[in-house]
Amino acid sequence: VAFMYTATTNLIAAAVREDKDDEEKGSAKLLRPKTTTTLVTALKLALLVGTIFGAILGASGKILLALLIGNDALDPAVFHAALRYVRIRSLGMPAAVVIGTAQSACLGMQDVRSPLYVLVAAAAVNFAGDVLLVPRAGSAFGGAAGAAWATVASQYAALLFFARWLTTDAAPSDDATDASRNDATRRKMNPLFWKKRRNDPNGVRYVAMFASGINSLLGKKRRNDRREVHNVDMSASSMNSDENSNRQAADVVNVTQGIMELTGTSKAGRSRRKEFSQFLTSSKLSRGVRLSVNDRSDDKLMPMNIVDEKGNNKTVRPVTKTDETRCQSPPTKSRPKQQPATRGFLSNSRLTVGSYLSPSTLNKAKAKEFLPFVVPVTTTSVGRISGYIAMSHVASSTLGTHDMAGHQIVFSIFCCLTPFVDALSQVAQSFVPAVFESKERSRERARALRETVMNFRKVGLGFGAVLVTLVACIPLISRYFTTDPIVLERVNGAIPGVGLFMLVNGLMCAGEGTLLGQKDLKFLQNMYAIFFFTVPAYMLRLKYRALSGVQAVGIGTMWAAFSTYNLIRTSIWHLRLALLQRRTDRGAVAVDGDHVNNVNEDTVNR
DSSP states (O other): HHHHHHHHHHHHHHHHHHHHHHHHHHOSSSSOOOOOHHHHHHHHHHHHHHHHHHHHHHHHHHHHHHHOOOSSSSSSHEEEHHHHHHHHHHHHHHHHHHHHHHHHHHHHOOOOOHHHHHHHHEEEEHHHHHHHTTTTOOOTTTHHHHHHHHHHHHHHHHHHHHHHHHHHHHOHHHHHHHHHHHHHHHHHHOOGGGGTTTOOOHHHHHHHHHHHHHHHHTTOOOTOOOOEEEOOOOOOHHHHSSSTTTTEEEEEOOHHHHHHHHHSSSSTTTHHHHHHHHTTHHHHHHHHHHHTTOOOOOGSSSSSSEOOTOEEEEEEEOHHHHHHHHHHHOOOOOOOOOOOTTTTTTTTTOOOOOHHOOOSSSSSHHHHHGGHHHHHHHHHHHHHHHHHHHHHHHHHHHOHHHHHHHHHHHHHHHHHTTTTHHHHHHHHHHHHHHTOOOOOOOHHHHHHHHHHHHHHHHHHHHHHHHHHHTTHHHHHGEEEEEEOHHHHHHHTHHHHHHHHHHHHHHHHHHHHHHHTTTTTHHHHHHHHHHHHHHHHHHHHHHHHHHHHHHSOOHHHHHHHHHHHHHHHHHHHHHHHHHHHHHHHHHHHHHHHHHHHHHHHHHHHHH
16 A cells, blocks of 8 residues: 555645645635645545455455465464454554555645654554553453554544544634734724735824824823713614613823823923833834834834923934844744644545545546556565565574574564654655656756755765664663573674665665655666565575575574665665756756757847
8 A cells, every 4th residue: 555655745745836836826726726636535545445455454364474474383373363463453454544645645745743743642542552452361352452453443543633633723822812812902993003004105004003102192091180971882883772871981081181291391291201202212113113114214214303301302213123123122922833734734625524435526537646656656565575574484484493583683673773764765755746846847956856865865874874873782772682692692693784774774765765756656666576576586595595404594694685685776776866867967958958049049030
């Protein structure tokens, strides 16, 4: 089912790029319509594909286990426990494919937080299920079967979490709620403040804000002129109703007296004049001025003449944006955290449970875009997995007890380290299409593609160096797995091969993801078809030589062969990328040459 993940990441990344171009051109009537259609189609296909593969896995589990084990030496009780585990896990295949596709879509939209939140919650469900079910004594819901049921439950929980996440908008934060409340209050109190900014050349908003400040200043109550009066309710509904007699008490002031004190030199108005001076130099007024005049420069803010409390004329310059930036204290509240790009992405898509489960609502034209990925990516996945299957087959059918125990320790540590670089492939598939799918075949595109590939190579090398350092710590880590000195010796013998594998594994994942991002699917299909036969053939040759007594085969021999395979694969990927880059450069030069010729022809015709 890996083709679903690869196709989703590539197609979503390309759709995001197309929607962005349409938005810049102004031709998009809806918010990211192509991305929405691609995402809905991918999720519907994922459910269909997961159901089909789950049925196949459940029906053929016995045959697949027999092929993997390779001989009849396994205890029947262990075989039946493994078969029961496989069949239970097959029930979770639909949910597994859907959540994998949703995760790939998030990466295609360059959203890494959403899968993290959902999968952490699903891991908590899995852990709770393991605690409850694994200790049970029954074979149907305890032991290995209990672990399988816990995993299936966590997969369907993750499916519900993703459905909730994609179809529900985030609740507004406290800051956003307060801002909305303040906006609504200001609209109600002062409609002139909310007139269009661009169409306000005469400074209507500035006048309105200034008047609002004066009104609040003059409306400040004085102890000596406060009196209680009845104010008639001016709403239209109360004027036309029979309740016009209902009056409310409010505090008012003598406005004329306030103006005289504000503009005169009397001692009684000293406090008013001081507050007015502070208002003119306040940051609140300067922000209102900037909002009203937009792009006006600071030198266009005219100074004002006022009379201070001593009766002297004083020139006051309103605080400018530069002054405020220089003097204001840092804000006490941080900005509201930006929500992930996929949160509530399908909230307006009219997607319901019935339409999601109905195959008739599938967009067949969009579904056909997934077909080119089926055979190449499936071949790639099978060719990649064939090496691990062949190595496991040789280990289970050839190695002795100590080698088998050492291989189990090494392989467990190996599986813990590889996810660090496996994500590079999907990250490359989310970034490279945005550059590769550009419609302009120019030198800028070629340079951007070259820099992107080089950046992924640097990251791959960096991760490889980190992983080699961790592999060097295996002798210390393995002591927590066993105390048998013979097993520890076998583990140490595999370290050179594991270290070589990890050294180039980052480059391998970066190169493979970049090739997938450039949709070089045919090449990958052909190469992995070759690996599908050559790698298992070499591993089976090791098995034959070991069983015939020609060669002593241990885990060191197997990991040395496996690391050589990874080194060859990495070299081929990056040689192919260099070839594709040369083609891109030549195409960009040819396009630029055609453009120059067209310009010269136009000049001659003129």
